[in-house]
Amino acid sequence: MHILVTNDDGVTAPGLLALVQEMRNVGQVSVLAPDHNWSASGHVKTMHRPLRVWETKLMDGTLALTSDGAPSDCVALALLGYLSDKVDLVVSGINPNANIGHDVTYSGTVTAAMEAVIGGVAGIAISLHSPENHKDELDYGPAARIAKRIVERLVSQGMNPQLLLNVNVPYLQDDQIKGILTTRQGLRVYRDRLDERLDPRGRPYYWIGGDAPTAVPDEGTDYGALSRGFVSITPLDLDLTDYRVLEVIGKQDW
Ligand code: MN
Numbered sequence: 001m002h003i004l005v006t007n008d009d010g011v012t013a014p015g016l017l018a019l020v021q022e023m024r025n026v027g028q029v030s031v032l033a034p035d036h037n038w039s040a041s042g043h044v045k046t047m048h049r050p051l052r053v054w055e056t057k058l059m060d061g062t063l064a065l066t067s068d069g070a071p072s073d074c075v076a077l078a079l080l081g082y083l084s085d086k087v088d089l090v091v092s093g094i095n096p097n098a099n100i101g102h103d104v105t106y107s108g109t110v111t112a113a114m115e116a117v118i119g120g121v122a123g124i125a126i127s128l129h130s131p132e133n134h135k136d137e138l139d140y141g142p143a144a145r146i147a148k149r150i151v152e153r154l155v156s157q158g159m160n161p162q163l164l165l166n167v168n169v170p171y172l173q174d175d176q177i178k179g180i181l182t183t184r185q186g187l188r189v190y191r192d193r194l195d196e197r198l199d200p201r202g203r204p205y206y207w208i209g210g211d212a213p214t215a216v217p218d219e220g221t222d223y224g225a226l227s228r229g230f231v232s233i234t235p236l237d238l239d240l241t242d243y244r245v246l247e248v249i250g251k252q253d254w
Helices: 014-023 071-082 108-118 141-157 222-227 243-249
Strands: 002-006 028-034 053-057 063-067 089-095 122-129 164-170 180-182 187-198 204-216 231-235
Touching: 002 014, 002 071, 014 028, 014 089, 014 141, 028 071, 063 071, 071 089, 071 108, 089 108, 089 141, 108 122, 108 164, 122 141, 141 164, 141 180, 164 222, 222 231
Parallel strands: 002 028, 002 089, 028 063, 089 122, 122 164, 180 231
Antiparallel strands: 053 063, 164 231, 187 204
């Protein structure tokens, strides 16, 4: 089992290190992750500039590869031949914040896993639902151990190369986590606000700011599980067709 570990927070992120250390218990691990933070960069394919890859070391001395490409570029590089050994699974994370509901369309963590599936390899995104305004270092240990437990289970069942899982872990100690629930995407409530400021020459510029998003804790959803202390596993599909609408508009005479 050859596991590629990547993320969207950059190769030096502590969440990546925690994930690498647990994945080593499951198989051979390669790391190819971005050289800086690409959070909320969406699904990227860099086409108008070259990509560079170079060697680096994680905090524990592990040899890793890093690139100036996006998370999805890192996965594409690895699967298209930068890594000579065939990759069996891509695990992305651990992101310091949850990726629930519509977040999956913004998330670099999730789009790295999506790129894996496009490349014919199963992809798993792991995110930690850390408390808002958390100032101290986050403890990624419990989420990394959950990732190991999930990957071990999948490996024992035989890996489906179409499999795309979005995993979110509540910020709790191992014995406080209530269990693992399979869920559907819930509803994020974004509270974005356009913040206009003036540069020193009097010209306006903009931040998309506002308060952190909340979410609706409906039962059966990703956030519903997290809010009750459960790990959430949401299977995703890159087919974004709305079959309910297709059914309706398919009957219309266009
Ligand atoms: Mn991130």
